[in-house]
Amino acid sequence: MSRLPSRFWSCPVLLGMTWIVLLQPCHATAPVTNSAAFLDQTESLRTKDHPRFVQMLEQIHREAPPLTMSEQWHLRYLDAWETMFEGDYAKSEVQLHDVIDHSGDTALSTKASALLLTNLAANRRYEEAFTLANRLTIELPQIKDPLARYLLLMNLSQMLDLAGQIDLAIKYARMMESAIPPGESLCLPRSLEVAALYDGKRLASSSPELRRAIDTCVAAHQPVAANSMRFIQGSLYLDEDQPDKAMTLLDQIGPSLRINHYYPHMLSAEVERAQAYAKLGDDDGARKAALNTVAMSHPGDISEWLRSAYEVLYQVEKRQGHSAAALSYYEHYVTQDRGYLNDISARTLAYDETQQHTLVQKLETEGLSRQNSILRLQQALATKAAESSRLYIALLLVVLASIVFWLFRLSRALLRFKELSHLDGLTGIFNHQHFMTEADRALRLLEKKPGGGCLVFIDLDHFKQINDTYGHPMGDAVLRHTVAICRRQLRPTDLFGRLGGEEFGILLHECTRDQGMAIADRIRIAVETSPIEVDGSVASLSASIGLASTDIYGYELQRLCREADAALYRAKRSGRNRVVTNTESDNPAEA
Structure with a gap:
């Protein structure tokens, strides 16, 4: 946070x-x-x-x-x-x-x-x-x-x-x-x-x-x-759990901020102050600073300032037991988080595509140069003696074969670039943007059949604690380990993607609500019973899971995401390590 x-x-x-x-x-x-x-x-x-x-x-x-x-x-x-x-x-x-x-x-x-x-x-x-x-x-x-x-x-x-x-x-x-x-x-x-x-x-x-x-x-x-x-x-300072130093620094630069009145800095000051208050246990101060950030932002903004502010507000209301307010702020946080991840994906994809276009242009230039060489060879053939004609023809065939081979490798490279742009670099499953695109397409096909489906959101419990205790290499290993566990429980037709951080999404094809709950619970049990060991350190895992089915909420992806998010939040709120569907009571039993 x-x-x-x-x-x-x-x-x-x-x-x-x-x-x-x-x-x-x-x-x-x-x-x-x-x-x-x-x-x-x-x-x-x-x-x-x-x-x-x-x-x-x-x-x-x-x-x-x-x-x-x-x-x-x-x-x-x-x-x-x-x-x-x-x-x-x-x-x-x-x-x-x-x-x-x-x-x-x-x-x-x-x-x-x-x-x-x-x-x-x-x-x-x-x-x-x-x-x-x-x-x-x-x-x-x-x-x-x-x-x-x-x-x-x-x-x-x-x-x-x-x-x-x-x-x-x-x-x-x-x-x-x-x-x-x-x-x-x-x-x-x-x-x-x-x-x-x-x-x-x-x-x-x-x-x-x-x-x-x-x-x-x-x-x-x-x-x-x-x-x-x-x-x-x-x-x-905040990352290193030194909120008092962060607060002192904000007090020191306060006069300069007021003189220059640079808008991004004014927002950052409120966000850092909210995070520092939250770490110091001052919920009132954290809430006030976070609300100041929201008030200073423009309507419709998607920014990490708002993402951080809503995260602080969610944590404060959750600690104080205000469930309705916590859920409202959590929904705002999810909206900002997704907007931020989509912007990162857009930047990364744009960079990859421009690099790919540059490579294609370079290869096309090389191809034109080779074609010009062939034309020069053909002109030379007309002026050579008959006894050397077979040698030049053989050379021409070799050049043509190399061009065919080059075109073949180019097509394979382009296909590989396209595939990599759809995958998460750490886990090898769909990235956030591609998962959402494929899930929307699959839901439209299911609606036409018609056929049922379930959207499942999975969030690893206490993942930040694992990172803080064992380090980020263990955190990366946990994410890959979790993906391997989930894959063993899924069918070839199911969609599986990483939504960001320690959160994953699954779209179960041709699946009723009860079947989806059974599959989700198998995943939960498999995660809970499969601790991971890296370099002599053993970490126990558990996961909270939220599920929304098409037979209750229809086939619109945004509605299913909202309901699965709410179910996931309730699973977290009610003690973690459980499967919850958003039709259950406010105190669902562990699945």
Whole structure:
């Protein structure tokens, strides 16, 4: 429960790092006499003194001095930057494409392309963003302008972190550190490296990289970036069961948060405070901070801030015995959790698909090159003597055979890529997105037959305690062990997927409610009677199971998921290690 939104560091905070606005007073500016120098000075202030940047941008538009074509494009780029800062992503995208396609300035086009990456990621257009990132990565060695190269490396690091490619994200952050342009500091590259290490779960509250990043950003007078790093430190304190340190840190940075009033930081402060209060046993404080987070969010938001806030509210109400309120908050938590997992799946799938498209394009290019070689060989054959014709024909056949073999391997590779995109990397069963897609399709077929079915949700009891006691390798082994147990109880026609964390889903085909309960209970007993041993450590397991059947709730997947979730919650609430269907009483007996 203590972990703050991991992708918060990869998207909202990193977007914040893209801007890093320091609230400073406006200054009077002299008339524009040298337009090129004035534009360069304006650009240098965009992340250091944003109010003055806006003032100078308005001044050059107001005075309208004669500008060269290069200066006009420079001004259009700065206008696009400010439009995006103000949150008008659609308008800024049009402006950026105009600069990229028509300016003719390589450095300016690169800076606009780097900014466009942030624009696309903020709008969750991940496939377009990763496609652009792949193209810019190829062009990176040709970028000579120091600032353009620096900004491109920054955005590439953010995008790779967003895709879960931690090592590559760290690599680009360190490349930034070795290529600092004049006027920039080490704050941003070191912050990006820490963000990637945090998302990769390679960071502790005492890590020297974290301390170095905080000190660097403080020395560079960039409080937004410094506070981003302090939020990471606070989240790590919570992970390490040091809520008192997290609370002290929040109190220390409170004045800075109120001065900068950066929206993502205000949300993070309330979430961390709610989690710290919960760990300290202060339910009233935890509830108040969590409700503040909900109140600050926008209607319809799906975010890890809300996910964490609703989790705290659910735990608080559950501890105090408020079953109705706990169930309501749990349903909100499940909605946020699924939205978050779907967003992760979308980012991962988009990254995999763009990598696959890049591979296909490369292979197609190689294929065209080989076809051109064949044409040249055919032309050469016409000029050769008759005695050597058989040798060239044999060579042609070998080349054709290699192309056929290459096409065969390409088709197999594409099929393999498609299969891997549907599976959970740890357990080998369907991932969340593919399970939901296949379950919806199967339910529609069952409805047409008609035939019965049961949706089963399984959650391992006390899984966090296993991780805390034996470590994450034991936790991963438990998940694989549980999957193996369940598979032995299922039929070939049943669907089986991992919904996230320690939660699994099963769709039983051609199955009545009573048959489904019997199968679910066999799974529960098998899990309970099959402890696992890893490196001399033995862990006992149990599972809580919720079931919803089509003969009661119909064939609509969303309704079945909601009822199975509610049944699972009741199984947890009534003592765990049991099977519950949502038609039973509030105190179901152990199955």
